[in-house]
Amino acid sequence: MVTLAEVAQHAGVSASTVSYVLSGKRSISANTRQRVERSIRELGYHPNAGARALASSRSNIIALMIPLRTDIYVPVMMEIAIAVATTARTHGYDVLLLTGEEGPDAVRRVAGSGLADGMILMDVELDDERLPLLRETDQPAVLIGMPADTTGLTCVDLDFKATGALCAEHLAQRGHRDIAVIGEAPAVYERHTGFAERTLDGVRTRARELGLRLLHRPCEGGYDAMALTLARILDERPGTTGFVVQNESALEPLLALLRQRGRAVPEDVSVVAVCPEQVAVQASVRLTSVAIPAQEMGRRAVEQLVAKLDGRGGDEVVLLAPELTVRASSGPAPAQP
Amino acid sequence: MVTLAEVAQHAGVSASTVSYVLSGKRSISANTRQRVERSIRELGYHPNAGARALASSRSNIIALMIPLRTDIYVPVMMEIAIAVATTARTHGYDVLLLTGEEGPDAVRRVAGSGLADGMILMDVELDDERLPLLRETDQPAVLIGMPADTTGLTCVDLDFKATGALCAEHLAQRGHRDIAVIGEAPAVYERHTGFAERTLDGVRTRARELGLRLLHRPCEGGYDAMALTLARILDERPGTTGFVVQNESALEPLLALLRQRGRAVPEDVSVVAVCPEQVAVQASVRLTSVAIPAQEMGRRAVEQLVAKLDGRGGDEVVLLAPELTVRASSGPAPAQP
DNA sequence: ATAGGCTGTCGAAGCGCTTCGACACCCCCT
DNA sequence: AGGGGGTGTCGAAGCGCTTCGACAGCCTAT
Numbered sequence: 001m002v003t004l005a006e007v008a009q010h011a012g013v014s015a016s017t018v019s020y021v022l023s024g025k026r027s028i029s030a031n032t033r034q035r036v037e038r039s040i041r042e043l044g045y046h047p048n049a050g051a052r053a054l055a056s057s058r059s060n061i062i063a064l065m066i067p068l069r070t071d072i073y074v075p076v077m078m079e080i081a082i083a084v085a086t087t088a089r090t091h092g093y094d095v096l097l098l099t100g101e102e103g104p105d106a107v108r109r110v111a112g113s114g115l116a117d118g119m120i121l122m123d124v125e126l127d128d129e130r131l132p133l134l135r136e137t138d139q140p141a142v143l144i145g146m147p148a149d150t151t152g153l154t155c156v157d158l159d160f161k162a163t164g165a166l167c168a169e170h171l172a173q174r175g176h177r178d179i180a181v182i183g184e185a186p187a188v189y190e191r192h193t194g195f196a197e198r199t200l201d202g203v204r205t206r207a208r209e210l211g212l213r214l215l216h217r218p219c220e221g222g223y224d225a226m227a228l229t230l231a232r233i234l235d236e237r238p239g240t241t242g243f244v245v246q247n248e249s250a251l252e253p254l255l256a257l258l259r260q261r262g263r264a265v266p267e268d269v270s271v272v273a274v275c276p277e278q279v280a281v282q283a284s285v286r287l288t289s290v291a292i293p294a295q296e297m298g299r300r301a302v303e304q305l306v307a308k309l310d311g312r313g314g315d316e317v318v319l320l321a322p323e324l325t326v327r328a329s330s331g332p333a334p335a336q337p
Numbered sequence: 338m339v340t341l342a343e344v345a346q347h348a349g350v351s352a353s354t355v356s357y358v359l360s361g362k363r364s365i366s367a368n369t370r371q372r373v374e375r376s377i378r379e380l381g382y383h384p385n386a387g388a389r390a391l392a393s394s395r396s397n398i399i400a401l402m403i404p405l406r407t408d409i410y411v412p413v414m415m416e417i418a419i420a421v422a423t424t425a426r427t428h429g430y431d432v433l434l435l436t437g438e439e440g441p442d443a444v445r446r447v448a449g450s451g452l453a454d455g456m457i458l459m460d461v462e463l464d465d466e467r468l469p470l471l472r473e474t475d476q477p478a479v480l481i482g483m484p485a486d487t488t489g490l491t492c493v494d495l496d497f498k499a500t501g502a503l504c505a506e507h508l509a510q511r512g513h514r515d516i517a518v519i520g521e522a523p524a525v526y527e528r529h530t531g532f533a534e535r536t537l538d539g540v541r542t543r544a545r546e547l548g549l550r551l552l553h554r555p556c557e558g559g560y561d562a563m564a565l566t567l568a569r570i571l572d573e574r575p576g577t578t579g580f581v582v583q584n585e586s587a588l589e590p591l592l593a594l595l596r597q598r599g600r601a602v603p604e605d606v607s608v609v610a611v612c613p614e615q616v617a618v619q620a621s622v623r624l625t626s627v628a629i630p631a632q633e634m635g636r637r638a639v640e641q642l643v644a645k646l647d648g649r650g651g652d653e654v655v656l657l658a659p660e661l662t663v664r665a666s667s668g669p670a671p672a673q674p
Numbered sequence: 675a676t677a678g679g680c681t682g683t684c685g686a687a688g689c690g691c692t693t694c695g696a697c698a699c700c701c702c703c704t
Numbered sequence: 705a706g707g708g709g710g711t712g713t714c715g716a717a718g719c720g721c722t723t724c725g726a727c728a729g730c731c732t733a734t
Contacts, residue, residue: 001449001451001690002449003689003690003691004690004691004692005690005691013713013714014713014714014715015690015691015692015714015715016691016692016693016694016713016714016715016716017712017713017714019691019692019693020692020693020712020713023692023693025692025693026693026711026712026713027711027712028712028713029711029712029713032712032713044449045449046445046446046449046450047450047690047691048391048450048451048689048690048691049387049390049396049450049451049452050386050387050388050389050390050391050394050396050451050689050690050691051387051391051689051690051691051692051719052387052690052691052692053386053387053390053391053691053719054385054387054388054390054391054689054690054691054692054719054720054721055690055691055692055693055718055719056691056692056693056719057387057692057719059386059387061433064434066419068419068423074411074412074415074416075411075412075415077415078411078412078414078415078418079411081418081434082403082405082436085434085435085436085438086405086436086438089436089438089439094433094434094435094452095433095434096398096431096432096433096434097401097418097422097431097432097433097434098422098431099419099422099423099426101422101423101426102426108383109383112338112339112381112382112383113383113384113385113386114338114385114386114387115386115431221619222618222619223619223620223621249619252589252621253621256593256621281559282558282559282560282586283560284560284589284590284593338720340719340720340721341720341721341722342720342721350683350684351683351684351685352684352685352720352721352722353683353684353685353686353721353722353723353724354682354683354684356721356722356723357682357683357722357723360722360723362722362723363681363682363683363723364681364682365681365682365683366681366682366683369682369683384720384721385719385720385721387719387720387721388689388719388720388721388722389720389721389722390689390721391689391690391691391719391720391721391722392688392689392720392721392722392723393689393721393722393723394689394722
């Protein structure tokens, strides 16, 4: 293992000079800098992370807390995580992966041990139990998602309320009068994960303003659950012609079931999804959808956190504006019989 | 920030004693131990990770390298990652998330800086460019997947060859004579990711032994690609009655397309999938499948790595035995017309 | 009764880096 | 010519922890 001291000796300078070349915190003559850089290359030097962390009280690590839940659409989580990791690297940070397993204690452990300089929390609940700890230890942190009380917190999220509104508008515009929201699994609502409720709120508010009749049904993923849910919806409101779907694993089942019942998409029924682009494009009917900008969310979260760690920028709620892309699953409402 | 020294003072012992209480590397009287533990609790002490790493040359961190590819089924990756993270915690390790972005350099960086004590690599190619580095730096490492040359390496993977064989056997047993493998995207084969080829090899070998006629077609995910692929298969071998599907995002499309063509599953056609349990159960037809034991793979990988770090256990290839679960998508071949 | 071996605790020496203050040295200004 | 202000470099003091050797005190075996 090559050390700073060895590099210094090899280059014929003192250790501190090498350190300053590396950090750029003091000016170094071009000549010296080059000699040092050459020595670093020749010896294959890599600064020891532990020593660096100890001396500078900075680990250059960001902790990313991902919950363990399986009722949330996993690819989105993954995409966010990957975006976080790559963005972090561009800012000189590595990412530590924490799972929900350890619960709120992880916050204490990470904050206390100086393992990470800051953290990013995913799948934030409205009244998340990690938040008090965050505030109390005043860990630099960024949430992906939005709790009920955001004072003193930095959050990044898709504007789900606007998303819901956008979906309602789209359907209204095409002449649909009776619409249904097929939501996430009941557990998601019970847990008060904000995004589901906010989307619903958005649809509901806008639907009311536009004079739409609205039905909302949570739905576990899968074929069977969707069959039940759909049956119930069409039972109660046979005239339903517009669907807003927020549960990715209910999408294909819904399309298959509609087909089976002889309701053609988009001729008889329109479907608007809230899902990642890829899902919308790969579905058996190319779906009109509001994309979940997973990459963007991950990227922004890191940027906010890095800004905080650099002492720039304060608490802020970043809501990404939703964009609805019209594809093949939505069209004008059928003429009233 | 509470330090060891403060704990020592509070408990009225020396710093080294506290350290030994923490590490258990020397015997400590019950009395002293309790006093120290009490002080630790009262002061809310957490050992500083950097200092610890510096002094002990152990970071208690495992690096997990996940590629960025999108043509691989993401939920499996995620499940493995989560399993790795939680298992690591039970052994006192944290997990550092590295993406493919940085490429092989990440190996050098992590090894050189002592950031992690060892690494776990996912999505290993047959001739992976990271392997020479791994051997050269002799980083303790475990691969999830199998390269062409495993000498000096520890690998954990599902036995995909046996998986393929199992699928072929199952179909043969039900009387199918013409079967087709719907594989991963062409890119996956070009990249020489072993698992796809090994599965195919398994099917092919066993099919030959059992006198089955076999067709293999790679397939991008999605509805359109699957439509094309299926058309081509049925064109060439209209009598095909058994399908082995390894590409998760081709599954629903295939089922829908078969339905559309009037071929009932499982009455006319049988489908065997290689996919996570959840996918098999949630599909529109409950699928006969060989499960991909993602959790188990992650867990085993960590255990192998920890054993290595503890100086126990050497290089070893752990192949998990596949299990085929019969569900509703496979049945006896239809009588020959 | 005494040598020898345990047990439990302590002090001190680092681990490899960052950072602060000190200080040559050179250049420019008056 | 001499003082003032940059530049560029160095030495040394830690950062908080682990770990080695030392040693006091006690118990056992002779």
